[in-house]
Amino acid sequence: MPTLLHLDSSIWPSGTSMSRDVMATFRGEWEARHPHGTVIYRDLAGEPLPHLTGDVFTAGNEDPLRATLASELEQADVVLIAAPMYNLTVPSTLKAWIDQVMVQGRIIGEQPSAAGTPVVVVSSRGSSYRPGTPRDGWDFVVPYLTTLFAGYFGITEVEFIVPELTSAPKRASRSEHIRLYEASRRQAHEDAVTKAKELASRFTKRPG
Incomplete structure (x- = not known):
């Protein structure tokens, strides 16, 4: 049975956090197809890991926590990561x-x-950083994680x-963005379902 590594990092609870809700959609679809699979779950905001110190860095694989985290990643057939944008980059808990x-x-x-392990990242953000928007080029989540995983992890x-536009419903000044926010939210959940189905199918045994 396949193993999913699920890492949440939002400071907000489910129902308030967009990344947690979209992550839950992915996981629900995955578990529907692999009800007897394994899910390794860490809430990096609820139970944050300590920041790296010189002694722990030097210990490397001899450090029990680092060895455990490495083992969890190695066991995973698919990795699901929440990386909501905080101050233009990933949460410090995810960085830890x-x-x-x-x-x-x-x-x-x-x-x-x-x-070679597939990774799915849910990166919610309060504004839009797409090409052509006023904040085009301000996204330091997607480029960072893409480079990091390819350059160091071999992923x-x-x-x-x-x-x-997750802040649109909370700010009157962005009320005109609510329609775009709703469309983005729906698309995110649809994408989560589609990607979960596609990845889960890779680990489904076919008759014969």
């Missing part, structure tokens, strides 16, 4: 996971042990689901 899990000679190095299959 990245720093801890990048064990030299195991996760990164000449033969990265999780190379080139990284799919981004990007619900935008």
Whole structure:
């Protein structure tokens, strides 16, 4: 049975957090197809990991926490990551996971042990950073994670689901964006379902 590694990082609870809700849609679709599979779950905001220190960095794979995180990543057939945009980049809690899990000679190095694992990233954001918008070029989530996974983890299959304008319902000045927000939200959930189905099908045994 396949294993899904599910990492939430939003500071907001389900029902309030767009990334958590879209992540839940993906996971629900995945589990419907693999009800006996394994899900490794970490709430990086609810139970944050410690930031990397010099001693822990030096210990590498000998550090129990880093070894555990590396093992969880290695076990995963698919990795599902919430990376809501906070101040133009990823949450510090997600960055702590990245720093801890990048064990030299195991996760990164000449033969990265999780190379080739598909990754799905849900990156919600309050505004829009698409080409042609006023904030075009301000997105430091998608380029960072794309480069990081390809350059260090040996992971080139990284799919981004990007619900935008999540602050529109909360700000009267952006009320004209509510329609675009609703469309983006619907599309994000649809994309989560589609991607979960596609990835789950890779691990479904066919008769004969």
